Structure formats: structure tokens, C-alpha cells
Amino acid sequence: MNPVGLQDYLVVSVLLFSLGLLGVIVRRNVLVIYMALELMLNAANLALVAFSRYNDNLDGQVVVFFIITVAASEVAVGLALIVALYRRRQTTHVEDLTTLKL
């Protein structure tokens, strides 16, 4: 059996990304959409780490750390927003959230 190569990682990354995107587009619940978004971020992370590993360049991993940090803060803000939104509208469905005004 061949050793695991760059291509395999990239395929997994693409699959993950596509699943995330699909989730963002088709799911109705904001919380789930949010999770799908996280999935897309991590797909990108995987691709970056794989490139870094196979090109012997640590820059990619540094970027990944950044992304993880930013994602963490994003989660903090995003979840707070969703909770606030839910309290206000009593719904987390995107069809009901079509206006900018509250």
C-alpha cells in the first residue's frame, strides 16, 4: 500500500470543505450553519498543514495557529450573537432572519 501522500490530505480537505459549504447552504438552523462554517475553516487548516508538512515550510502551520485563535474568538462572539438573536426573536431559523433591523 502506498504511503499517505499530499493528494490524500487535499482530497480529505476538499471533501470537508464541500460538506461545510453544503451545510451552510442547505441547513436551516443558524447554530448548525455556524458549525458547518467551522468545518470549512478546519478543512482549510488541514490543507495548510499538509502543504507545510510536504514542502518543509513551517509558515503554513503558523497561519493555522492564527486561524485557530481567530476561530476561537469568533466562536465566542458568534455564539453570543446567536444567543442574543434567539432571545430577541425566539427563533434560530434563517428564513425568519431576513431583515437587518431587529
Add this chain to the structure above:
Amino acid sequence: MSNPLPWLVLLLPLLSAVVITLFLQKEPRWSAIVSVGAIVVSCLLVVDLFAEYHAAGSPLDLSVEWLRVGRLNIEFGIHLDALSMLMLLVVTGVGSAIHIYSTGYMKHDPHFSRFFACLSLFTFSMLGVVVSNNFFQMFIFWELVGVCSYLLVGFWYHKPSAADAAKKAFLSNRVGDFGFLTGIILVWATVGTLNFVGIKEQLVKNPDVFDTVWTAAGLLIFCGAVGKSAQFPLHVWLPDAMEGPTPVSALIHAATMVAAGVYMLCRVFFFFNPVALHVIGWIGGITALMAALIAVQQDDIKRILAYSTLSQLGYMVMAVGLGAPPAAMFHLTTHACFKALLFLGAGSVIHAVSDEQNIWKMGRLKEKMPITYWTFLAATLALCGLWPLSGSFSKDAILDAAYQHSMTLFAVGVFVAFLTTFYMFRLFFVVFLGKAKSDLTSHAHESPPVMTGPLIVLAIASVAAGFFGIAQYVTPQFFAQAEIAPVFAPLAPFKESPWPAFLGLAAFFVGLAAAWGLYGKAESDPLPASFAEVCVVLRRKFYFDEIYAELIALTQDALAQCADAVDYFGIKLFVRLIHGFTELTGRGLRLLQTGNLQTYALLVAAGIALVLYFMMQH
């Protein structure tokens, strides 16, 4: 700038205006001293210059280059020759008398300092017009005197009539000045210089330089004089300008500014071809006749004098048109003396009868105001041309010129001379003789010496100004080979050209007799009873104001309708088109804005996919 004297003459009044405006607003005494001092010193300097110029015998031309734009080279200069020296003497001399008189006349006015600041500014501007050596500089000062006239006519701006009169004066002048400016541009485009001497040289070198536009150029330049000297058809502003204080009427609207037009015509006399001169002569004649006719039926003392000024200005312009600028300058000088005196006398009278201006409420002022009475009589006689007072010589010079060139204009001139005597003595008899026609006259009193002093000085000038050969003095300016007549020759007119002289004198006596017969003891005007229709027309000043108001309203309405049509069919249609297109596009694009997050996400993803697809292809 070798000789600082001429610059000093010009700049002293400006300095005075600046100092009064900046520092002496609350110091009426000092502002009067500064203003009067400036013009008196200017006057003395002019006398000195006059002597100097006479000794040198050649024109003095000082100039500095001011700015150069492409081919246009503008100088700021002073040109002193016989013509401008004479005019400088008139402006500073008569101006000094009027400044001194004003200190008495305006004594109780709360805006005393502003008045003197304006007077000084005016003096500066007027001197600027006189000494200009090129059209451009003259135009600038020309506008400046217009501004000063505006400020001084509207001096009592809280009176609506004064504010309106100031506006009217300014706007009427605008019309004339538009022509003047167009003429100046035409001259510059054709000759390439604006310097008077330069233009003259070009014309001598190549008389056909103007080709077909010569007449047009001359008439456009003449437009400026029509506005400033209030000639028909732009004469309407001058009578209204009498709303200003009386010294202003004397200085600006009788002696100096309105004469600037005539002075300008004389300054560029070489420039007019026979056709233009013909038109100028007739405009002058028409103005003289029309104004004299209107003056016969006016009741306001200052308005009578204003129409008289118009009429005399018409005489001067007619003289220029008849090819006799020396006669015009002669009459300008004598007229400046006696008309300023008449206005100052009228001011003295108005002061005495509590600011009443209707002559039918005066009367019997002879005993109460002897000095005003005698000086007014001297000025009236001089204006009417009784030999040997100054007016007779200057008027005779004009009549003589008319006699030699055009019999019609000569007849007009003699008739106007008759009318002049008639309306002036109507005024004189009604105001000073006859019975007192209202209580206002009971407490009338003679004016203080500061006002009567200038009256006496001007009276002496009015009587004697004819003896100095002023016409002969300026003649070499215009006609190189002219014979210089003996300077003191009081009987010359009767020997050399008996017809004009005797007819002028006859007109005087006929007018005097008619005025005495009708108004010697009249209590009210007997004319309207016998000639009702004519008198109404004359009282309404030939309906000029009404016609102009009507014409302006018509033009304005037509223009407004044109603008409206353009607005409706041009601009509105265009705007509607743009508006419709934008709205339609907007409505279409709005369909995409659902507000649904997932639609946006899908569109973004599809967009990125599309971009990637195209990028990968290459």
C-alpha cells in the same frame, strides 16, 4: 516716477478716505478736517502743477507697467495735458468748495464721517478718470466713480426712495458701461493698445485701421458717455439721483462725474469718424431739448436743476458731436461752477425751509437769505447766458459750432437756451420773489458762513470764468494748426459770429420776459390750466420711466417663458429619462436582495467557483 507731485494729487484723497474709514468713524470733526484738508491740498498741488506744466509746455506722461497678460499690456499712468489739467482744476477747485460747504450742510447727520469718506473716495476716483492715460485704467476709475455715486445717492439708505434711486443709477450705468467695455475690447482687438497716445499714433499712421468697424467702435465708446453723462435714452437715472444729499448732487451729479462722459469724449475725440460724430451730436441735441422741456413742468427744486443739468450735458455732447470739443470743455468748466453753485444754493434754501423741496411752498426768500439770493441770481444768469457772465461765452461757443454745421441743431440750441431761461427764472421767481406760499418760509434764515463762503467763491467763478479763454487754452489739444485767439476778448462773439451771439441773447430776454409774465407773481403754476395735456406729458417726463418699466417687464416675461420652455422640454425630459432608467434598474436589482443569508452564501460560492473556473482555464 520722477515727479511725485501728480501721484500725490491722486493719492491724497484716497489716503483720506482710508484714514476716515479705518480710524475716524467716531470723530466727525477730524474726518471733516482730513477730508477737506486732502482735497484743498490736492487743489493747491494742481495749481502748482498747472504753473509747472505751463512753463514746460509739453504734455507730461508718467506711467508704470501694471500687468502684462499675453499681448495685453496694462499701464497705470498719469497723463497731464491741457485737457486733463483743466479738468483737474475743475474737480479739485469745485470739489474743495463743495467739501467745505458739506461740513455745514451735513453737520447734524449721524453718519457724518461715512459721508466724508465717500466724498474723498469719489474725489480720488474722479481724479483717476481725469489723469488716465489708457482706456483700461479709465474704465476702472469710471466704475469706481459709479460705485461712489451709488454709495452717496443711497447715503440715506433707510429711505426706500434713496435706495431705489441708487440702484437705478447703478443699473442704468451698467447698460452704458457694457457698451463702453465692448468698445474698449474692440479697440484693443483692432489696434492692439489701449494707450490714448498709442491709439492716436496708430490712427495717424493708418487711418483705415478700423476698417468697417470704426463707426461701431466709436458708438460703443460713446455708450459709456451716454450712461455716465445721462444722455437720452439712459438719462432716467439722473433726476432720481437727487435723492442723495444736496452737496452730492452738486459735486457728482452736476459738476464732475456726469461731466466725465463729456471729458472722455473729448479725450478720445480723434477717435470718432463723421458718422459717429453725427449720432453723438443728435443724441446731445435730443437730450438737451427733452430735458429742458421736462424741466419746465417740475416742482421739486432739485429736480428742476437735475433736468437743467441733463439739458446742459446735452449741449456739451452736442458740441463734441459738432466737432467742437473746445466748446464742450469750455461749457463743462463754466457749467461746473454755476451748476454746483445752483445746487449748493438750493441746498441752502432747502436747509432754511425745513427740508421742503417743493418750490410752490417757498417764496419771498430774498430778504431772509440775501447771500443765497444774490449768488443764486448770479448762477442763474450765468446758466442762462446773459452777457458777460461765463455761461454766455461757453453757450455761444456751442451755438456757434452748431451754426456752422447744422441749422437744425442750431435751432434746437437756441430754443433750449430760451427754455433754460424760462424754467430757471420760473424757479427763481417762485422761490425768491413773489409771496410766501407756506408757513415754512416764516422762520427761514440765512445759512452759516461755512455754507455761504463757498457760495460766494463759486459765484465769483461763475461770473468770471468766461474771460480766461478756456476754449482757446484747450484748442491746440484737438486741432494742431488752430489759431490761438486773444485770451481776453469779451466782445469777440458779437464781432466774429453775430448770429449765434445775438440769437442766444434774444432767447435769454424772451425767456426772461415769458417767465416774468407767467410766474412773476404767481401763487400756483398757471400753465397746466391752459395746456393740460402737454403739461401732463411733461410732468410725467415723457413717460420714460413707465415705458422702461413696461419694456423691462416684457423682456423679463419673455425671457422667463423661454427659460421655462427650456426647463420643461430640455432639462425636465432629460432628468425624467435618467430617473426612469435608474428606477427600473433598481427595481430589477431589488429582486436579488432577498435578505436570505443562504441565498447570498450560494451566490458567493457560485461566484468563487466561476472565478476559479476561468482562472484555471488559463
